[in-house]
Amino acid sequence: MKKDKLLKIIANMTLKEKVFQLFQLNGAMITDDAVISGPMQEMNLTEDIINNMGSILGVSGAEKAIEIQKKYLEKNRHGIPLLICHDVIHGHRTTFPIPLALGCSWDSEAVKEVAKVSGAEAAVSGIHCNFSPMVDLVRDPRWGRVMESTGEDPYLNSILGKAFVEGYQGENLKEDVERVAACVKHFAAYGATEGGRDYNTVDIGISTFYDMHLPAYKAAIDAGAKTVMTSFNTINGVPATVNEWLMKDVLRKELSFDGVLFSDWGAIGETVVHGCSENGKDAAYKAMKATVDVDMMSVEYFEQLEALVLEKKIDEKYVDEAVYRILDLKDELGLFENPFRGADTAREKELLLCKKHRESSRDIARKSMVLLKNEAQVLPLKDKQKIAFVGPFISNKSIRGFWSDLGFDKDSITIEEAILNRFESKDQLVICGNHKIEIESFEEIRSTVEKAKESDVIVVALGEDQNSSGEGRCLTDIRLPGLQEELLKELYKTGKKVVVVLFNGRPLDLRAVFENSDAILEAWFPGVEGGNAVLDILFGSYNPGGKITMSFPYSVGQVPIHYNHFKTGRPSEIAGAFYKCSYLDSPHWAMLPFGYGLSYTQFQYSNFKISKGKMIKGKEESIEVTIDIKNTGLYNGEEIVQLYIQDEFGSRVRPVKELKGFKKVFLKQNEEKEIKFIINEEMLKFYTIENKIDSEVGRFKVFVGTNSAEKNSLEFELIK
Numbered sequence: 001m002k003k004d005k006l007l008k009i010i011a012n013m014t015l016k017e018k019v020f021q022l023f024q025l026n027g028a029m030i031t032d033d034a035v036i037s038g039p040m041q042e043m044n045l046t047e048d049i050i051n052n053m054g055s056i057l058g059v060s061g062a063e064k065a066i067e068i069q070k071k072y073l074e075k076n077r078h079g080i081p082l083l084i085c086h087d088v089i090h091g092h093r094t095t096f097p098i099p100l101a102l103g104c105s106w107d108s109e110a111v112k113e114v115a116k117v118s119g120a121e122a123a124v125s126g127i128h129c130n131f132s133p134m135v136d137l138v139r140d141p142r143w144g145r146v147m148e149s150t151g152e153d154p155y156l157n158s159i160l161g162k163a164f165v166e167g168y169q170g171e172n173l174k175e176d177v178e179r180v181a182a183c184v185k186h187f188a189a190y191g192a193t194e195g196g197r198d199y200n201t202v203d204i205g206i207s208t209f210y211d212m213h214l215p216a217y218k219a220a221i222d223a224g225a226k227t228v229m230t231s232f233n234t235i236n237g238v239p240a241t242v243n244e245w246l247m248k249d250v251l252r253k254e255l256s257f258d259g260v261l262f263s264d265w266g267a268i269g270e271t272v273v274h275g276c277s278e279n280g281k282d283a284a285y286k287a288m289k290a291t292v293d294v295d296m297m298s299v300e301y302f303e304q305l306e307a308l309v310l311e312k313k314i315d316e317k318y319v320d321e322a323v324y325r326i327l328d329l330k331d332e333l334g335l336f337e338n339p340f341r342g343a344d345t346a347r348e349k350e351l352l353l354c355k356k357h358r359e360s361s362r363d364i365a366r367k368s369m370v371l372l373k374n375e376a377q378v379l380p381l382k383d384k385q386k387i388a389f390v391g392p393f394i395s396n397k398s399i400r401g402f403w404s405d406l407g408f409d410k411d412s413i414t415i416e417e418a419i420l421n422r423f424e425s426k427d428q429l430v431i432c433g434n435h436k437i438e439i440e441s442f443e444e445i446r447s448t449v450e451k452a453k454e455s456d457v458i459v460v461a462l463g464e465d466q467n468s469s470g471e472g473r474c475l476t477d478i479r480l481p482g483l484q485e486e487l488l489k490e491l492y493k494t495g496k497k498v499v500v501v502l503f504n505g506r507p508l509d510l511r512a513v514f515e516n517s518d519a520i521l522e523a524w525f526p527g528v529e530g531g532n533a534v535l536d537i538l539f540g541s542y543n544p545g546g547k548i549t550m551s552f553p554y555s556v557g558q559v560p561i562h563y564n565h566f567k568t569g570r571p572s573e574i575a576g577a578f579y580k581c582s583y584l585d586s587p588h589w590a591m592l593p594f595g596y597g598l599s600y601t602q603f604q605y606s607n608f609k610i611s612k613g614k615m616i617k618g619k620e621e622s623i624e625v626t627i628d629i630k631n632t633g634l635y636n637g638e639e640i641v642q643l644y645i646q647d648e649f650g651s652r653v654r655p656v657k658e659l660k661g662f663k664k665v666f667l668k669q670n671e672e673k674e675i676k677f678i679i680n681e682e683m684l685k686f687y688t689i690e691n692k693i694d695s696e697v698g699r700f701k702v703f704v705g706t707n708s709a710e711k712n713s714l715e716f717e718l719i720k
């Protein structure tokens with residue numbers, strides 16, 4: 001039922017005012033005296049546009065938001081409040097680990113908490129709508145934006161995307177002013193960008209689109225996300241932002257999304273550059289027909305839409321529907337009754353980077369880190385050991401990741417600061433963290449190695465600049481930068497035990513790191529509490545349990561690479577096989593598979609059973625699989641037990657395995673538990689040759705284990 005009050009406002013608006021409501025301005029351009037100058041002048045903005053634009057982005061701070069809203073309302077003839085948006089991707093002032101790290105926690109409650117805290121800090125800072133979660137499925141570590149994703153699996157991305165939306169929005173956006181509207185992005189399949197190069201072409205098959213890329217957008221929309229953002233890429237040769245099939249048939253109809261659809265920054269205008277829209281007017285026409293509601297920072301809507309309507313090239317109802325969706329979002333946020341909503345300078349001081357939020361960031365950072373190697377139980381370290389802490393990330397505060405400009409690097413706790421907090425006496429420690437990230441000289445390496453020689457164990461913190469991943473930050477070489485590998489080799493030659501801690505925003509080529517270390521902890525970009533979380537793990541206060549959610553290749557030559565690949569007609573179990581789907585110079589599987597992660601303790605799986613071998617299609621039956629897991633090691637610990645299914649054949653080829661369930665299990669030393677999974681027909685559905693989501697009868701394999709490389713399986717059939 002449409003809201004009469006909104007329809008009445010629309011009825012009183014001029015066509016110009018309606019068109020301007022569809023424009024979103026970068027709020028950073030708004031000067032205190034609100035004079036149209038500089039970039040605004042270049043965009044041919046007028047007072048009329050500024051007084052009637054529907055939304056702004058890039059503004060945060062209660063005082064500033066209140067002031068902008070006040071000035072706006074003084075000028076807006078209809079008393080329509082301004083919508084304030086921002087990118088709060090993994091934290092506002094309290095920066096949390098990057099989403100690719102959050103994914104490694106496999107913990108939807110923890111992700112929901114991150115979204116709740118980030119949303120609250122954003123809301124009290126005057127933000128109404130948050131351009132998150134990014135749920136693009138990723139398979140190419142060359143792409144800088146993999147750091148924003150939770151990984152390569154549609155099932156896990158769906159669960160975590162839902163958790164983000166629930167955490168941001170809560171139950172009642174109108175009442176709960178410390179929540180924000182979510183925005184699912186980038187619709188769609190932006191993660192499949194060719195060459196791992198940002199803004200590049202996406203060219204994927206329809207079944208890959210439906211089976212791999214679409215599920216997480218669907219899950220986030222089903223969770224009630226109020227808004228969606230278009231992606232920069234093409235789908236089937238048409239830029240998403242003007243792609244009627246993608247936006248009307250898939251998003252609006254199949255996914256039943258009736259909320260606000262933002263373009264990405266300048267994306268409407270860029271469809272001219274793509275060579276799909278003939279000119280700005282054509283771009284405005286096509287985007288409006290594709291039901292894109294908001295033109296973020298391009299001029300096409302406010303320059304062209306009025307003429308298109310007056311020339312009857314487009315029906316005004318398209319404009320009215322877009323305006324309605326925007327006013328409806330503002331109404332859902334309670335902005336008509338309270339245009340300042342959660343903006344509150346006192347609450348801002350109380351909440352932002354408060355102790356509780358820091359503790360929350362430290363907790364999820366521990367859960368997001370992944371133990372990749374631990375030979376001879378080098379870890380956990382003992383306080384009494386003589387330890388050298390060296391390398392460019394020992395005292396580097398830039399460990400919060402690319403999308404973290406609402407916080408400050410000065411807020412970060414480095415490893416060095418965490419050491420100083422933890423140790424009364426530093427006599428047995430050597431700390432030498434004064435490198436540039438690339439480590440520019442062999443002299444620097446020599447002096448570091450000299451200092452490190454005095455210790456029993458060397459902890460070397462390595463990684464990439466936090467701005468070499470993120471938007472527009474794509475690489476062709478995914479090894480550690482500069483002379484870091486050389487430093488590591490020299491340290492390893494000392495014969496001391498070497499522990500590597502990695503700070504990075506993408507899977508890296510870790511061949512040299514594995515060859516020259518005894519232990520490796522993947523810390524990602526862990527946020528403001530990174531140093532403390534690293535020490536909590538290195539010294540055993542926390543037993544790591546994270547599991548990678550994006551495959552680590554041996555080298556970039558293998559990319560794109562992912563665990564849920566097809567079998568092909570010539571699969572090969574060995575590397576270098578002639579006339580097989582393999583390479584001559586490298587394994588064709590990942591060095592570290594999806595779902596991989598170690599613990600300080602060991603888990604033994606046994607007694608894998610299946611309740612029956614057959615399930616009848618359409619009868620809503622289910623099959624139970626059980627497995628026993630025992631903690632046989634020396635520490636209490638948590639294991640993420642994973643369930644994978646392989647559909648052995650189908651009307652379209654099917655992945656060699658797909659994640660269909662997982663359970664995080666905490667086991668004390670020597671404790672044993674039976675883990676149960678239920679398999680149902682829903683789990684077997686895919687985009688069949690009939691172009692619909694359905695199951696097909698046939699044989700299936702089920703795997704339960706510690707990561708996607710698990711080979712042990714049981715069989716069952718789906719029968720007519």
Ligand code: GLC
Pocket residue numbers: 057087131185264265471
């Ligand atoms: C950027 C990004 C998008 C972000 C938007 C607003 O280009 O692609 O993820 O939300 O612009 O900053």
